[in-house]
Structures are given as structure tokens and as C-alpha cells.
Amino acid sequence: MTAPIEFNLFAPYNKGAALIGSFSNWQEISMKKGEDGYFRATVALEDGIYKYKFRVQSNSWFFAPEQWVDVIDPYATDINGSSGEDNGIVRVKDGERIVDTYLWKHDDKPLPADHKLVIYELHVGDFSGGEDDRHARGKYKHVIEKLDYLCELGINAIELMPIKEYPGNYSWGYNPCYFFATESSYGSTVDLKQLIDECHSRGIRVIMDGIYNHSEASSPLTQIDHDYWYHHSPRDLENNWGPEFNYEHYDKNLDIYPARKFIGDTIRFWITEYHIDGIRYDAARQIANYDFMHWIVQEAKNTAGNKTFYNIAEHIPETTSITNIDGPMDGCWHDSFRHTITVHICGDTFDLESLKDVIDGKRQGFMGTTNLVNYLTNHDHERTMVELANRQIFEDEGFNRAKLAAAILMTSVGVPLIWMGEEFGEYKPKQPESSKIEWSLLGNRLNHNLFEYYKGLIHLRKHNHALYTENIDFIHENLEAKVLAYSRWNEEGSRVVVVANFSANFLRDYHIPNFPCGGTWHEWTGDYHVEAGDDGMITDLGAYEAKVFVWQ
DSSP, rough: EEEEEEEEEEEEOOOOOEEEEETTTTTTOOOEEOTSSEEEEEEEESEEEEEEEEEEOOOOOOSSSTOEEOOOOTTOEEEEEETSOOOOEEEEETTTTSSOOOSSSTTOOOOOOGGGGOOEEHHHHHHSTTTTOOOOOHHHHHHTEEEHHHHHHOEEEEEEEOOOOOOOOOOSSSSSSEEEOOGGGGGHHHHHHHHHHHHHHTEEEEEEOOOOOOOOOOHHHHHHHHHHBBBOOOOGGGGGOOOBBBBTOTTTTTOOOOOHHHHHHHHHHHHHHOOOOOETTTTTTHHHHHHHHHHHHHHHHHTTTTTTTTTOOOOOOOOOSTTTTTTTTTTTEEEHHHHHHHHTTTTTTOOHHHHHHSGGGGGGGGOOTEEEEESSOOTTTTHHHHHHHTTTTTTTHHHHHHHHHHHHHSSSSSSSEEEGGGGGGGOOOOOOOOOOOOOGGGGGGHHHHHHHHHHHHHHHHHHOGGGSSSEEEEEEETTTTTTEEEEEEEHHHHHHHEEEESSSSSSEEEEEEESSEEEEETTTTTEEEEEEEEBBBBEEEETTEEEEEOOO
């Protein structure tokens, strides 16, 4: 069957536009502009897959006035970039434009609430795939193959580093070019939907890393009418990664904010089309517009409907104003947590007050458990093992300190996040080139023990709901011995006490007074029972060791 298919391009102040495509042998089809600012053309097409582009008279200052340029549809949902000549792709089925024919199977599965999350951040290209080939590109299907591993670890959310189409074959994805298209080197739109569906079937939420501060310089909107959507020039040269969206610019003729309209459309599309469960907003400090952020978070939640949707800001350095009562976001990356814990497990310093500040973000002014996403490292930082190695701390000693860090991560107030490979001691330094995870490390005793340690702590977190609350008391601190102890509890009677030794000394028969109560406690990491009396507890503390006591 042949059906009329409409192509449209929003370019309200451009003089002329035409449609070209495989369906017209790349000959121009003229487009007519309506009063709403859209150029439109209708083409009779049979079911099938077609390539297309727009030819438009640019208003961008870096072209000659009204110069004709060929651009990909900014709303294209698929890009053919493999030929070296990028084109938009349109699929027609039963007389309608579609993204693909995927049928969702697991939308009915229950998913964990925000405060119950343990998030695993991963880069699709480097996470897995072709384990015997160091240079193979990871794909969505390879992440599916590793879901059983992630289930064993116990995480219940994955945060995908950006998966929107970017130029070239390898990138972290922070240079998005096409905001509606998925990165084709990772697989098809169907492959991505299958990954998300498979996660949902296992009770794992999928959070997408979204770049809404800037786009890649060759992105279509920059070519059509740069200053309509973007700031004319960078506002902060030191933190500039491409043309920056201008969320302040208001078009009074059409009564819209052009950049907000575009990003709102992309976010609604991703939630509707890909069933994602949250967004991490990159470079929120550079976006620097709380009005826009309030609006976009509300749009995301309205689109998600009854489904819980977690909006997390990366705002470096962190600020309480972005969450809390009046803040636009649900949560914020807790960068000071990472820096403080790192210098303490490395033995660079010992500062009780700064430790307490990051373990209990309320001391920094944050409210609630979901306002903070804690991590020991992420894609922007060196891994814990690299930080330790840089200080000549290796082998058993290094792994002991990594365990101490993990114990604090999993028992602090907030939502924990693990950067891929951190759970078994991946040691590769951060680099912009491809750096695949070294899965063979899991065969080593120390690496496997660290994995089991993480697994045990995640299990504790998911089953002892004292750790879901914001309740925390610092019950013991010893500046000289470098020991800190804190208690977590809930109203139903669950209690956890963490005793951490930040010194290189073995502390025999160490006395912790002020234990929440006497009786039998279970030491979680070593799996044994121990009695606490009315005057507290006595225990041995290894160098750089945390003991985690659970009330029986």
C-alpha cells in the first residue's frame, strides 16, 4: 500500500527548505512553511525503509547569508552513519512512520523505588562484548549477556553513559549529535529496547545519562539557525564542550522557548519510546537555569505517569539548592563523598568532621535519602585501585582499603552508585580511548573476594531497611586511634552499626561504648555473632577495616 507520509522541519526564521531522499532519487521536493514555523512536504510512500535529509537556507552566522546546507532531520529517530555519509532513516509500516516494531513484554514487572536503588554506571562500548577480543566494541546485546552477573551482584538499576548518536565510532557520548537517535555502533533501536525490557524483567531500572547543556558542533540545529537554539558563544570557556542550549531565549512571535521545546520533545520521546526510568542530567551547573530544570523534571514525571522516575543532577561541586524542597531535581551526584572517602582510605588525612559530613549529607544541608547519589568513583574519576596504586598501596593492603570504602558507601545516607568494574577491583586508569573491562580479574582470589564483599553489602542494604532511612547517629569517635562508629536504624527495629578503623594499626580488644543496645549482634562481613554488654562492645579492628554489626 502507498500512503501519504508527512515530513516536517521546524525552522521558523529560515527562508527556504526542501526535502531530499532515496524516495526522490535525491531530487528536491519543495516544502511549504506554515505560520507555526514548520516547513512541510508530503510524499506518497510504500512500506519500507528510506534515507532522507533536508536542504535548508541557513541562518547560522558561520555560513554565507541564506546559504543552502544539507542537514539531517533534528528529530530523526535513526541515522545511517556507517557509509561515511550520514542520513536520516525513516521507516514506514502500514502507512505510518514508526521507529521499529518492538513489542514490550515486561512493562508490568514491579520496579524498586528510588530510595531502594543500588545503581551501576556503565559504558556500553567498554562494559563487555567479545571478551576474547580486546578491541571488540561492546553492544546492547552484550550488556544483556551480562545481566545475570549484575543480578548476582545485586544491583537494581543501571545508568547508561550517553547512548544518543554521536560522530565517529568511539566516544563516551558527551558529544551528542542527534538527540532522537540511538548510537548505531551499539546496535539497533530494537536491541536497546530489548536490553531495557530484559532489565525490567529482572526488576532492574534503567537510568539514561542525558546531555542537555550542549550538543556536538555539527548537530543539525547549529547548522539551521545557531542562535535560535544556542547561546552565540560559550559562557564559560573553561567548561565548554560545544554549542550551549539557550534556555532563556523566548520567541514571542510563536510564544515558545525554542531550546526548551526541543529538549522537552526529546525527553518525552525517550520516556515514551524507550520506557526509561530516570535521567542523570549532565553538567547541571553549566545549564544554570533552575526554571528550565523545574519545567523539564515536571515534563519527565508527567510523561512517565504512574511510573517512578528519578531525576539526578550532576552539579559539580554539588549544591543543596538543586534538590531539597525548592530544588528542581530529585537527587544530586555527591562528589565530596568520593573525594573525602578516597583521601581517607589512602591515608592522606584524617578529618572526622568531613567524614561525618559526607556519610550523613544532612550535615551538609541535604534532605532525605534520595537527594544524594554516593559513589567512590565514576567515569570522570580514577578508580579506587588506581588511587591506591598511585600511593604504592597494592595487593592485600589495597583490597582491604577498597573493602573499607565499599562498607562506607553501602551504609551511608543516600543512594549508592558503583562504576563498572569497581566491584572487583578493576585497575585501568581513566582514558578517553576505549578501555574495556578486564573480566578475567574475577578469576583472582583478591578480586573475587572483593566482588563477594560488594555482593554481601548490597544484599544487606536491600534486606535491612535501616539503610533506606536518613536516620544516623555517630556513636563513637576517636581522633587519636582514627576510629569512627555510627548507627543506622528504622522505626521497625532494624539496626546496623558500622565501626571503621582509618589507621594502619591493628586494634586489639577495641572498646566501643554507647552501643545502641546490649545483646547479640551479627558481624556481617565476617559472618559471626558477637555479644554487646551494657557498657558497649569489644572487638578487634584490622588496619583500614570496617566491621558491620547487625542487630539480631
